[in-house]
Amino acid sequence: MMSDAEPTVEIVDVLVIGGGPVGLVTALQLARNLPNHRVKIIEKESKSAQDQYGRAITLYPRSSEMLDQLGLADSLAQQCFACRSTVNYDKNGNEVPGRGWSFMENMNDTKWNFALVLRQKYQEEIFRQALAEEGVQLESAWELTKIDIVEGVDMGGHRVIGTMENRARQETKLVKCRYLIGADGGRSFVRRAMDIPFDGTSSEDKWVRVDGVVETDLPKPRTYCAIESPTHGNVLWAALDRGATRIGYAFTPATQQAYTVFDEDAAVKEAVAAVKPFSLSFKQVDWWTIYVVGQRIARSFFVEDCIFLAGDSCHTHSSGAAQGMNTGLHDAVNLGWKLSLVLQGLAKADVLHTYEKERLPNVQRLINYDKDIARLMTMHLPENWTGDADADPNEILGKVMAEAGTFTSGLGIFYEPDDYLNVNQFARLSSILPGQRAPDVKLQKPATFEDTRLQRETPNVARFYIVMFVGRVEKTKSRLTAFDESVARFPWLFDSKYPISWLSVFGGPGGASAYEIMGDMPHGRVLYDEDWVAHNRYGIGADQGAVMIIRPDGWVGSVVELGEQGGQGLERYFKRFLILGDELSR
Template identity: 45%
Template structure:
């Protein structure tokens, strides 16, 4: 990475300029540079300031899958705490079955059947190292103070001019780019300067979060805990990396009245101890604490003028009740990165990049809708819609909401509606709906018979993966394969386009893919031992099928083994040989 003291004498033109060097901005920049796009990240705070914050801690399964597909996960697994268990206590007694976090114990259909708990400062450190490994430009201590667009210029020109100030020297300099990304947090300058409304509200409720080394007589400590308190709401007990723990609780008006001089570290510690009663708690070390106000806001648009985009907290904020903040931001960054890359490279049609706003805004709105209820119930309050017994236990309703939102919380059930990318075709040949995540089925490597996961052999390389499921090895399917080959011999752009890769999934096992299939496979081949993959994806064994995966691993469309259908879909979103 370059020096943290940039001057106007350095490079001033980039494909993408990213304002904000938190985890979302770093992840976005890493992907862009990894895929061959020039990018510059500028963060107004120094690393030591960034690392002083505890902030986000939980990375859920779908997020882990996305990070794994980008080659980022291994160092995080080395540092983080893999949490597979939860516990709920009320009046010192364990509630069985538990409530709220129990979805962590029922994660299926993924290799990552756990929540990785890793404090944000470690996540950011890993991402900074990865950013350096791909040679991206990263500056600290510089603040964005202005930007503008020349709308008369084409999208492939450097139409965005942004102005930055070195916060130490007060020197100003300008950068030109094709796109400007605001990943600069809830108080985003990019969002405000672009005139994008931030819709929603802020409540009167406040929460405290405190991290440290803790000793307690609570029986189960290295599990995600919910301690149901009538004075401190639904108290969070989260085992952290490096043997630390986070305690989170509602800082109610009654509690605040005890401290007219405001909240200090000592107050945060004392009330954390009170929130855990009847268990005793002693803080051996305090690493970080915060008091913050709960609110839910979403940008009216996630992009403007086709050149300015928002990601992460710059586009949406919500409570930490469901621990979704960083996960949602990572999903933003992954969704946007490959679309930007393909657009900058001239491969994707404009409609592809336009799906970023519609897809991510719809997912975030779902989160905000139920986050409002979670935040109230965790503060031991009833949502306005609740018409039941007000003397009942709010923790019961909170548990029900978490149960219903389990697939959303893990991220495995997040899906997008039909659009330019997600095109629904025949549903009788494959059960996976376009815009949703396919099961991470196990396949077998030819020769070694080693097991490999589908999501591992289709990494995010800013490419679409055409998966040909061969079904039963009989003459009718062999004829379909031959017809597909003849089509490809004339439509060579389907195999020459760098944004398209092919794989063949063959039922059973064999000494070689050629012999098992009776012909040369399309791209690399893997065996589907026991036809499990065909079964899990609902593939018609008599006819086979094609599933085209987007770069982020979601299904773009499904169709029969027909060259025309494959070509129709890919040509509608990509420029191939034009």
């Protein structure tokens, strides 16, 4: 029973519910970008270094890229198992190429061309430490028990009142906030409190996962491996950090019926059976679980203009393609910069509605893949299968996972062109279109000529980057002059109070002075594309050049010409959502 004393009232700008990776990364972005605002994050469980290992383990390349732009990936890489190898064994222990996780060996076009395997326990420690460095501590053992929306308060005001309880301390607290983010998992209280339907189904299929340190005669144990078991489905074997391994297998009806009580000993016994014909013994067991396979999507990710859902609170699926945490981090990064700009008064509140608009179609794509992958891993053909009824599910699984490869890696995830953040303006200037990922390309710094990368030069600090691909200056000189004249009509593009930074990328070997190459000082930071790798990857002609607008999260917002229409193209793009001129001062 809670204390009868009048609860204290705390006023913050953003209240984040849930201390997992999604909540932590969202809160971290807000804390960094909003030093004059208050961000609070709570978690109903006790979060400590003693947390169970379990849960998510794999970050794919695009997630690693996004975390790199937030300054987090290097710390993850220090501890991770970097998995670049896969193998698939049939029921007799023979290698079968091109099946299972083989797509992971073709995750190219990125520095992070591997699966970054680090158990969630350790990832959360890194995220919590980074958040603490921004002055925000995760407050554990506080449970949100009620949400009230205050009538008569303007949008963007402190419209939300959250009631929090700490049962161990018999304490109740009220928190008033402008925005509340529910990153509180598949059983989300926020989703239920806001009466948001969670559409989808849970199947009868169940899977078991066991983590620990093992001994085995499996020939390639430090890989992402699939074993085509005739009794336990398509078995997952994943090399983990600190020399550990995860074994995952289908908890079939036959296995369920064989046990009155399915405990850790039973989970280990069945893991040993699942990897036959290879031998397996556990030197230690860190964690094990059984869970029901299903797919669900919240009907809304943003309600009342002040309540967001992110991660498992708005979409759940199987761990078949190891997408849960990756998809949640995409949510966190997409939402983080948008809410930061709105709270700073730099962007119109309408931009918040693009969070659901952009994330929902990608979640639906994931669900569609996941339904097929989950059934195939449990040795069932997809529900809408129209092919050979006797087809080998393992063979079909390999094809489905290969087809989904660029989506699974995240490198192929895109946002549909629109008239707001992903705007087509000038055709045929670049092979990279608005809404697509901005490829990370090698560049050189001036004077020292030391190597750098585009994503290293465009960190996610809630700023847009205008990247001028200058091409071959002797050929683009007239275009540069016309562009300079056109942007001069919009001096606010260079005003530091707006969330815009400039980079100039010169094609070819760098000279002693960028000024001497151009005959004037370039816009923003100078970088060289010595071998034309960057221009070629972006499909930008050396004699034409182009100007890319790169969003804070590393997707292309628009492309404008390096010429007399360039300034107008930039102005058309930014005026759609930024608060400019007199509006900003108000």
